[in-house]
Amino acid sequence: MIRDYSQFLPSSGRVKPVVTKPSKxxxxxxxxxxxxxxxxxxxxxxxxxxxxxxxxxxxxxxxxxxxxxxxxxxxxxxxxxxxxxxxxxxxxxxLRRKSLFQRRAPGRERKRQLIAANVDTAFITSSCNKDFNIARLERYVALAFEAEVTPVIVLTKADLCPDSAPYQQAALAISSRVIVVTLNALGAEPQERLGDWCRPGQTVAFLGSSGVGKSTLTNALTGTQNVETSGIREDDAKGRHTTTRRQLHFLANGCAVLDTPGMRELQLTDVESGIADLFEDIASLATQCRFTDCRHDSEPGCAIQAAVKTSEITPERLARWHKLVAEERFNASTLAERKSDDKALQKRIRAIQKHKRK
CATH class of the missing domain: 2.30.30 (SH3 type barrels.)
Incomplete structure (x- = not known):
């Protein structure tokens, strides 16, 4: 950028233009x-x-x-x-985060694991094959809703599937607030179909299990082959871990693309509002039950059970809701307990150190 300040000087004087380097x-x-x-x-x-x-x-x-x-x-x-x-x-x-993805860390330790920050759009990726799993997709959508990130379900390998329509219909039934895009991860389709979310200054993230095409999609958007890819096992359509760490890649237009390793375990914590947004139909019905402490099992006057009887809600969807709510409450409470224990331990250590100094 070149700025000419000569217009502010007397006609007899001139200065050399000041060259400022554009910010990266x-x-x-x-x-x-x-x-x-x-x-x-x-x-x-x-x-x-x-x-x-x-x-x-x-x-x-x-x-x-x-x-x-x-x-x-x-x-x-x-x-x-x-x-x-x-x-x-x-x-x-x-700096204060615009958004944050986190989960309960795998294993027995009661810790939170940070996944990614400051993401604008989450491309929740799955394949049109045996690896397609509604419950897993719901977990990612709840995570995105909680973080106030726009979720987009991306279904890959449609070109290898005789009929991708059932997969798309099942994905659309997850939430009316989620767009579903079905594509071939190879070729020009990713740039054409996902380009609206990949604008300058935006950050998009590919989330999903291994082998669904996250790295292939990242390469397609960047127009390179910088991210290593691999195939899936033919017997069960499960993917192999190719991406081993989360990494940001940058498009020429100034969009950041995050490729993530497949997560075998996605334990939710502190996503109460995200689950409520995901199951907004069930959450709305819960307010109409006769008893405020209704467990939505066999209590009289349960609006949710009534909706199941009229097929407004499927038993499978209700079961998944019950499971996520129970998991979220357990993880949130145990992690809060761990945090309290850690604070108490640090307090004791400081007291011992202070005593030794005396």
Whole structure:
């Protein structure tokens, strides 16, 4: 960008035009939401950077003229924006998130695992084959609703399926608020069918199990083959883990694309409102039950059971709702208990250290 200030000078004097280098931040997904949290004068010493990968030994960040690995320190995930502390990188401060995907971490430890931050659209991906699973899709949709991220169900491998219509109809029945796109992940279809969500400054994420075509779709959008892909097992249509870590890729127009590994286990936590949005028909009926503490099982005056009898709601859908609600409550309570235990432990450690110093 060239700025000519000669019009503000006397006719006898002229200055050389000032050349300013365009900022790289918009091409990394920088938005007004993040800019409002920053002091322009302070950006010289603490410039904003975005986390594009999380490694065991730190965070890979990009910014204006910045491409470096920060040491462990900030609690951040892929997609986060940080104010980089040049003197003490481990103390870099995360900006407030626009959205956050998280789950209960696999295994027995009661911890939360951050999946991705500051995503605008979630492409929830599944295949038109044996791997198609309504309950799994519902989990991802609830996660997106809770994060206030636009969910789009993307059905792949339609070209390998004799009839993809049943898969599309089943996906459409999940929620009236979710668009379903059926396509061939190879060729020009991904750019044509998904382009409306891949605008400059936006961040989109591919979520789903292994082998459904997330990496293939990422390559299709970027127009490269930078992301490794692999096929599926023929016996059960299950995918192999090709992507091993979450990573942001960038389109030429300034859209960020997040490719994620397949998650074998997606335990939901703190998604009460997301589940209510997903099952808004059941949530609405629950307010019409005779008793406020109705368990929607065999109580008299249960509006939900009445809807099942009239086939307004299927028993299978009700069972999935019951399962998600129970799982969410259990995980949320156990994780809150773990957090309380951790605080108590830290308090005891500080007390011991203080006693030793004395």
């Amino acid at each position: 931040l918009p091409s990394l997904g920088w938005q007004a939401f993040f800019a409002q949290q920053c002091d322009l004068d302070a950006q010289v010493n603490t410039p904003p950077v975005r986390v594009i990968e999380v490694h065991r030994n730190g965070l890979h960040v990009l910014g204006d003229g910045i491409d470096q690995l920060l040491p462990p320190g900030p609690e951040a995930t892929v997609g986060d924006w940080l104010l980089l502390d040049r003197e003490h990188p481990a103390g870099s401060a995360p």
